[in-house]
Amino acid sequence: MAFHDVRFPASLSFGAIGGPERRTEIVTLASGFEERNSPWSHALRRFDAGMGLRSLDDLSAVIAFFEARAGQLHAFRWKDWSDHKSCLPSVAPQFTDQIIAVGDGQRRSFALSKAYRSGATVYHRPIVKPVAGTVHAGIGGNEVFVELNYTVDYGAGLILFHEAPEVGAEITAGFEFDVPVRFDTDRIAVSVSSFQAGQVPSIPVVEVRA
Structure with a gap:
């Protein structure tokens, strides 16, 4: 997988929902106590790019960006508006x-x-x-x-x-x-009529180790 040094349109990531994700393995012992361990030293962040879309022009821009990255194949930059400084x-x-x-x-x-x-x-x-x-x-x-x-x-x-x-x-x-991410799907499914009615598509992106 290559990294494309280009940022997902920041105006569209502004309304995205997402944040850090940790992985914790929990084992409950016979005594009722827990043993907790994490195989990750660093969190991975996940976002939904679909939540930032407000018009069909926005959707067109995301589809063009998606096609240029070949779906999940190539990673890119993402501005996490909640944590970027x-x-x-x-x-x-x-x-x-x-x-x-x-x-x-x-x-x-x-x-x-x-x-x-x-x-x-x-x-x-x-x-x-x-x-x-x-x-x-x-x-x-x-x-x-x-x-x-x-x-x-x-x-x-x-x-x-x-x-x-x-x-x-x-x-x-x-x-x-920025956060290095890739699309977490190879498919964008959207109906123009449903989008105009306020139902935005889910377009997940996930942080990659870089």
Whole structure:
């Protein structure tokens, strides 16, 4: 399966329903206690693209996008409007948003990630599809600048500094990002009359590991 570096129309994903999905295996013991385990270290997100359609023109755009991806064959970018920034949805990303690493004086390449905190627990989500032109980076509390100090691999979510950050320096970053997804169906079934009556088709998409 190839990845097409193109985003599903953001205006149509705006009304989509979806979010993260975890997989938990639960075994109930004879004592009544449970043993719980997850084979996934990271969630997968699922969405229904059909919920964002408001007109036949929207439907036509989705069908064209679906055909260009050959159904489930090729993955693509998806804007998750509920979670697409390194910061709160109401503000713009800043270079101080996320601590992504600590310099060791040798490494120059660092992967983007987003921390989700609740109490003492922190989950770090890999960010592999940042949006071009939105990445800001800092070293040791000072902002550094793209091209002058570093480059960004927008296909893999990596920052490559021209010079290795010094030992102990916090590497920080702020960014917007997309989710790598594919269609979770090879078939779109829709009736024009039912669509005009308000019955939208179900067009599921699912996150892929990238």
